[in-house]
Amino acid sequence: MVVSTKNGLKVWQRRDRKYQLISWAVLLIGTAIFVWCWQEISRSTTWAFFWDAPRIAADIGSRAMPPRWEYIFTLWEPLWDTLNIATLGTILALMMAVPVAFAAARNTTPSAYFIRPVALLIIVSTRSINSLIWALLLVKIIGPGVMAGLIAIAIRSIGFCAKLLYEAIEEIDEKQVEAIEATGAGRWQIMVYGILPQIMPALAGISVFRWDINLRESTVLGLVGAGGIGLQLQGSLNTLAWPQVSLILLVILAAVLVSEWVSAKVRGAII
Amino acid sequence: MEFALESRIGQPWKRPKFIKSPVVRWLMIVAAIAYLIAAMYSIEVNWARVYRGLDRGWQFVLAFVSPDFGSRAHDIRVGLTESAVMTIASTVVGIAISIPIGLGAARNISILPVYLTCRSIIAVSRALNEIVVAILLVAIFGFGPLAGFITLSFATIGFLSKLLAEEIEDMEKVQAEAVRSTGASWLQRYVYGIHPQVVPRLVGLSMYRLDINFRESAVLGIVGAGGIGATLNTAFDRYEFDTAAAILLVIIAAVMVLEYVSGMIRAKVQ
Numbered sequence: 189m190v191v192s193t194k195n196g197l198k199v200w201q202r203r204d205r206k207y208q209l210i211s212w213a214v215l216l217i218g219t220a221i222f223v224w225c226w227q228e229i230s231r232s233t234t235w236a237f238f239w240d241a242p243r244i245a246a247d248i249g250s251r252a253m254p255p256r257w258e259y260i261f262t263l264w265e266p267l268w269d270t271l272n273i274a275t276l277g278t279i280l281a282l283m284m285a286v287p288v289a290f291a292a293a294r295n296t297t298p299s300a301y302f303i304r305p306v307a308l309l310i311i312v313s314t315r316s317i318n319s320l321i322w323a324l325l326l327v328k329i330i331g332p333g334v335m336a337g338l339i340a341i342a343i344r345s346i347g348f349c350a351k352l353l354y355e356a357i358e359e360i361d362e363k364q365v366e367a368i369e370a371t372g373a374g375r376w377q378i379m380v381y382g383i384l385p386q387i388m389p390a391l392a393g394i395s396v397f398r399w400d401i402n403l404r405e406s407t408v409l410g411l412v413g414a415g416g417i418g419l420q421l422q423g424s425l426n427t428l429a430w431p432q433v434s435l436i437l438l439v440i441l442a443a444v445l446v447s448e449w450v451s452a453k454v455r456g457a458i459i
Numbered sequence: 460m461e462f463a464l465e466s467r468i469g470q471p472w473k474r475p476k477f478i479k480s481p482v483v484r485w486l487m488i489v490a491a492i493a494y495l496i497a498a499m500y501s502i503e504v505n506w507a508r509v510y511r512g513l514d515r516g517w518q519f520v521l522a523f524v525s526p527d528f529g530s531r532a533h534d535i536r537v538g539l540t541e542s543a544v545m546t547i548a549s550t551v552v553g554i555a556i557s558i559p560i561g562l563g564a565a566r567n568i569s570i571l572p573v574y575l576t577c578r579s580i581i582a583v584s585r586a587l588n589e590i591v592v593a594i595l596l597v598a599i600f601g602f603g604p605l606a607g608f609i610t611l612s613f614a615t616i617g618f619l620s621k622l623l624a625e626e627i628e629d630m631e632k633v634q635a636e637a638v639r640s641t642g643a644s645w646l647q648r649y650v651y652g653i654h655p656q657v658v659p660r661l662v663g664l665s666m667y668r669l670d671i672n673f674r675e676s677a678v679l680g681i682v683g684a685g686g687i688g689a690t691l692n693t694a695f696d697r698y699e700f701d702t703a704a705a706i707l708l709v710i711i712a713a714v715m716v717l718e719y720v721s722g723m724i725r726a727k728v729q
Contacts, residue, residue, distance in 0.1 A: 225545075229544060229548055229604045312714075321691065411681070421594075
């Protein structure tokens with residue numbers, strides 16, 4: 189117990205002197221870094237705009253407020269495209285993620301020194317770049333449209349799915365694999381009968397989880413020209429058609445809520 | 460049972476199906492195929508454009524072999540600093556706001572009106588995409604890192620408060636009660652009874668969120684909210700693939716370093 193003396197009385201303390209000093213020092217350095225960061229932000233900000241913001245926000249709000257409901261009829265097709273980008277992108281990602289996950293898991297990798305690092309590199313590099321950047325790049329390469337968004341979503345999801353999946357593979361029960369091995373099964377048979385049934389719930393959970401995230405991300409991919417409802421958003425923003433913007437935002441919000449509900453239901457049914 | 464066994468002898472074993480009821484299984488398969496056909500049908504691909512673009516794609520792949528860090532070094536440095544600044548400031552502010560909201564959103568320590576208010580703040584923050592928030596904030600506050608900073612702080616609140624609230628709901632009640640029985644005030648109860656229990660998780664989640672915020676800050680620039688995304692966007696627009704490749708490599712390296720450090724800290728705390 190840490191005790192300090194105050195007026196001849198012993199008083200309980202949470203930390204001893206060393207830890208107290210360390211925690212003060214960390215706090216001091218942290219505060220200094222934060223203040224410096226804040227100054228940097230403040231330096232590149234026009235504060236007049238900041239103080240003006242409530243008026244601007246109210247102005248935009250008043251322009252946007254009755255959403256243009258009849259615009260919804262032009263939104264069905266982009267919404268369908270968005271759904272397709274998310275769903276097909278997830279399917280495509282899973283097709284690529286499963287082999288990568290098997291190559292990255294310690295207990296199934298063909299070679300721990302050569303193939304595993306490559307698989308881990310694929311996982312890290314696809315995971316660290318946002319789908320919007322992939323979309324930006326793919327729009328430049330294969331042209332604007334749904335295809336670019338679909339591939340962007342697929343590439344971005346490989347790392348995420350493969351990482352969760354290879355962790356699930358590493359946690360499987362080795363006894364079942366051994367039992368299959370004991371029957372004289374080949375490498376592929378072990379995979380199909382020993383490993384796959386064990387990771388199937390994880391795989392289903394991961395894909396629904398990722399599908400939910402992908403639907404959110406695909407709603408904004410249109411901003412860089414990669415199809416979906418974001419394209420309409422970009423167009424409305426550029427023409428300052430605020431009533432359309434507010435309707436699109438409402439539709440996106442509804443889509444996100446529905447997808448979250450679906451994914452929670454499906455995951456609840458699986459697990 | 461015996462009859463089932465009798466009739467099965469001599470027949471090969473079949474793997475049990477993932478979905479047991481055959482009607483549901485076939486319905487789902489048919490629905491999935493119908494959806495796939497409809498979805499594929501709606502995707503238009505201009506193959507001539509793709510073919511022309513392949514050349515450019517190959518150039519981009521080549522650019523990764525010889526990335527150009529030099530000619531736009533200044534812009535890259537400025538963009539990266541801005542991203543880092545936005546990340547740190549927004550994570551700190553986000554955490555500071557998340558803790559009270561997280562406390563309010565934990566059903567076991569807060570009253571119903573506070574609980575509902577905090578939960579709805581969390582729901583709004585989680586439902587809105589960062590990019591959409593950034594677009595609106597750029598329209599309101601003008602271009603620059605301030606919009607990005609507010610966006611990331613807002614997004615941090617939804618993430619951190621929700622997980623913190625869940626952690627508090629799962630905590631050991633006995634410790635908090637022991638502190639309460641000494642006659643501690645509400646604040647003392649939090650500081651000595653609840654906080655020590657959730658602090659490892661809080662630190663872990665904060666590090667994780669720092670990591671996420673950096674990744675997000677790399678794209679906010681595309682919509683004008685400051686950071687390295689703006690530099691990247693410009694490089695793409697000018698078809699300077701070697702510079703773009705350099706920026707992407709910098710982002711990947713920064714994310715990897717951050718992920719490694721945050722993983723180390725999380726492992727140490729938990």
